[in-house]
Amino acid sequence: MFSFICKGIIRDRRRSLLPVVVVTIGVMVVVFLDGLMGGMMDNMVRMTANFQTGHLKVMTRAYAADEAQKPNDLALLGSGELMEQLHRDYPEVDWTPRIFFGGLLDIPDENGETKAQGPVTGQAADLLSKGSKESARLGLEKAITAGHIITQPGEILVSIDFAESFGVKPGDRVTFFGSTMDGAMSFANYRVAGIVRFGNSMLDRGGVILDITDARLLLDMEDATGEIFGFLPGEKYLKEQVESIKTSFNHQQAGNPDVYAPVMTQLMDQDMMRQTLGYTDSMSFFMLLLLMVALSIVLWNAGVLGGIRRYNEFGVRLAMGEEKRQLYRSLLTESLVIGIIGSAVGTALGLLICLLLSRHGLDYSAVMKNIAMMIDPVIHTRITPRMYYIGVIPGILSMLVGTALAGRKIYKRNTALLFKELD
Amino acid sequence: MINVKQFKRTESKYIIRAEGLTKDYPVGEGHFRALSDINLTFSEGEFAGLVGPSGSGKTTLLNIIGSLDTPTSGSVAVLGREVSALTAKQSAFLRNRHIGFIFQSYNLLPVYTVYENVEFTLLLQKKNREERHKAVMEALDWVGLTEKKDARPAQLSGGESQRVAIARAMVKRPAIVLADEPSANLDAENSHHILQTMQQLNSELKTTFLFATHDEKVMQYLQRVISLRDGKIEKDTNS
Structure with a gap:
């Protein structure tokens, strides 16, 4: 049955092309944004460290x-x-x-x-x-x-x-x-x-x-x-290491009551960095969620349109003895395959764009002209292992949710009208 | 889990039995009576047809026998099981194992090849690849389309498409085949060809064929003709 479903997806481009394109674009955007946000964070951390705080x-x-x-x-x-x-x-x-x-x-x-x-x-x-x-x-x-x-x-x-x-x-x-x-x-x-x-x-x-x-x-x-x-070596900020050095140094000075005694802070303690990065993380998650909902709605509509186009096919399959539940499940399997294909292509494209921008950088100095933030006007996207999977979850989920919503119509189909409908 | 044995043909003398079958459809405040007090039986291997003008109740009766619909009152037993007592799952099982459908418009799945269209019903039965291949090739051989097994429906003529539909209905060797106006979209030559094919399968495999038709060409092949008018049996004749 799985190969039957796959053949349908490959041969019927009207069934698969739009959802694959939608998922691909969505996943590509997720991966790209993740790389861009990561790059912006790296940029902000690096600039803040170099000019204002050190690690x-x-x-x-x-x-x-x-x-x-x-x-x-x-x-x-x-x-x-x-x-x-x-x-x-x-x-x-x-x-x-x-x-x-x-x-x-x-x-x-x-x-x-x-x-x-x-x-x-x-x-x-x-x-x-x-x-x-x-x-x-x-x-x-x-x-x-x-x-x-x-x-x-x-x-x-x-x-x-x-x-x-x-x-x-x-x-x-x-x-x-x-x-x-x-x-x-x-x-x-x-x-x-x-x-x-x-x-x-x-x-x-x-x-x-x-x-x-x-x-x-x-x-x-x-x-x-x-x-x-x-x-830190390699100019790389490592949270655990700086935290440990800070704790050790301040522990040594703990017994010194002098107001001029040295005290050590780390990058995240300063200039609202921790809050800024936390806020950016929350924003990333929110954007991911928003994108997934938007994709689901688009794919829901695509699923409804596909369902109308394939109305006859579903009718024949019901007449031939396929249960509604089986039919619904096969649609979900279809959407899973499409979601995986779209996610794989979207991830590859997103990574490719990020790779190019990590090498050549994205100059947005025109936008930053009047913004008083410690950010380099050229952002280099950050490539991380999580980019290989971060788009896959929303890609597949949105496809499944979209199909699950659109496919509910199957359960409302009245088999008593099949002969009339199919003729 | 459904036990296959519960649909064994030996449970009843008749493969299909309808008693006092009535079917009403709601229309506005009232209802429209599509079938009224139908009493009918079909034995294994019959080649019978429901004939009558549009609206006489032919398709409604096929729907109920095919467990796609249930009667308003009365009873219909198919292979010894009361149709109205079947769950949706059991109905699907009955259609998948024991009832083949042939439609006026063929209704082949356009993205799949002839072979895959015929194979689909066996996929639902979870038969293994070898069993499926054997059964599909045999069914295509019955209808003379082994050469076209890799063709898509769009590449077939109307007659060939209907022969594929017959192979699809027959590949599972069902007890009953329900055909709704199977020749309506075919020319005379193709109509005779597919009817001869079905007649041959009926005699070789003892499959019961039940047609809904008002086509004279079909009627001349029928061993039994049941005339319906306004949802009632007008005449039931054996040739």
């Missing part, structure tokens, strides 16, 4: 309490020793200092007088030490639109929007005005090494990047740092 972050307790304000007056002192300890205790993690600061950037005219002045937020990272991965982490090579990355002390990178607004070019001299970690006024001259565009309004609007040594001089933070970022 792990060490600050003073006082700094952590007001972290959003980046209070450098509460920064870690003796950071060199702390870094050494961190390297010793957790050698697999790449520990690196970061300082966030804010101030005014003054752009002089040819006479050295102020031509323009604008507020900027700055970030300092270890860009000049041998073997530092910070330049790559911040994607500076890719972000440079003019000039070059910082190669020596005294250089600064300026974000594209600021540079365009104030006519700043590589090679220009600029003056930064701010305050030291103790609250004293501070200023320093820098040469603009390059103009950077991250494709993210938050970073591009008014940002500058300095090497950590220059920032320490500027902010009077010798052997101090606002934050120490930790990155």
Whole structure:
């Protein structure tokens, strides 16, 4: 009977083509969306980690309490020793200092007088030490639109929007005005090494990047740092591992009552990341459910139309002694086969699209222009093992549900009218 | 689980027996009487026909004998079992094992080959491949269509299609074949051909054939003619 059903599906394209196409498209969309959402999450995690949080972050307790304000007056002192300890205790993690600061950037005219002045937020990272991965982490090579990355002390990178607004070019001299970690006024001259565009309004609007040594001089933070970022090998965030390191580190510090004692947080503890990712997971599930319901309705209608077209066939089969239950079951088997075919094709196509986008990326910078989220404007879809089966369940289920609803008509068929109907 | 033995032909002297059979259909507030107090018996191997004008009750009677419908009152026993007492499952079983149907419009399944159309009824009986192959080829041989076993219904003439329908009805070697206007869509030559085929099967296999027809060509082959008018038996003659 199974081969009888399969022959019917293969030979009668009107019976199988529309449902296969519907299931294929549905499953392809599910697989693609899963890859895209995964890619977006990876993107968000990577960008947030690289620019704001690291996989792990060490600050003073006082700094952590007001972290959003980046209070450098509460920064870690003796950071060199702390870094050494961190390297010793957790050698697999790449520990690196970061300082966030804010101030005014003054752009002089040819006479050295102020031509323009604008507020900027700055970030300092270890860009000049041998073997530092910070330049790559911040994607500076890719972000440079003019000039070059910082190669020596005294250089600064300026974000594209600021540079365009104030006519700043590589090679220009600029003056930064701010305050030291103790609250004293501070200023320093820098040469603009390059103009950077991250494709993210938050970073591009008014940002500058300095090497950590220059920032320490500027902010009077010798052997101090606002934050120490930790990155796992391969830049891969692993929840269990960071959680275990965080717990171990904080356990060591548990007995220290000092408000300036270091405290460790992990990426998910910060910036609503956990909630954001949880919300995205819920959204994915909801979208999957919605898609399945929509597919079921389409397939229900397709099933009803197919049932009308095959009215005679069902009548003959009932007259020949097939029970209604058997007939209903054979329709469900048909839909299972169609669901499997559609799911397989849809999964393959979805994976193919994801594979292409994981290599070449999807540039949606036009959409992201005014969105202040820490997301790279080029998304690379994520390929995971679950993509091989995630579309199959809704694909088959929607086909079965659609057919089950459409097939109920069989039970309402009056066999007493079969002769009349069939003639 | 249905016991095959419950449909054994030996339980009754008659293969079909109708007593006081009446069938009413609701029409608006009242009802339309399609059959009225029908008393009939058929023995094994009869080649009989229900004749009469449209609306005389021929098809209704075939429906009830084929366990596709039940009487309003009276009784109809097929192979010794009361039709109105059968469950849906038992009715399906009766049709699947013991009753073959031939329709005016052939009603072959268009996506399947001649072989598969004939084989389908045996698939429902869960017969194994060898048994099915043997029975299908034998049935196609009876109707002279072994050469066309791989053809699709669309590739067949009307006469060939009706012969496939006969093979499909006969492949399970049923006790009864019910044929509703089997020659209505055929020309004279093809009508004679299929009637001769059915007559031959009737004599060789002792299958009871019961026709509903108003075709003169069919009537000349019938051994017994039951004339119906307004749901009543007008005449019952043996030739």
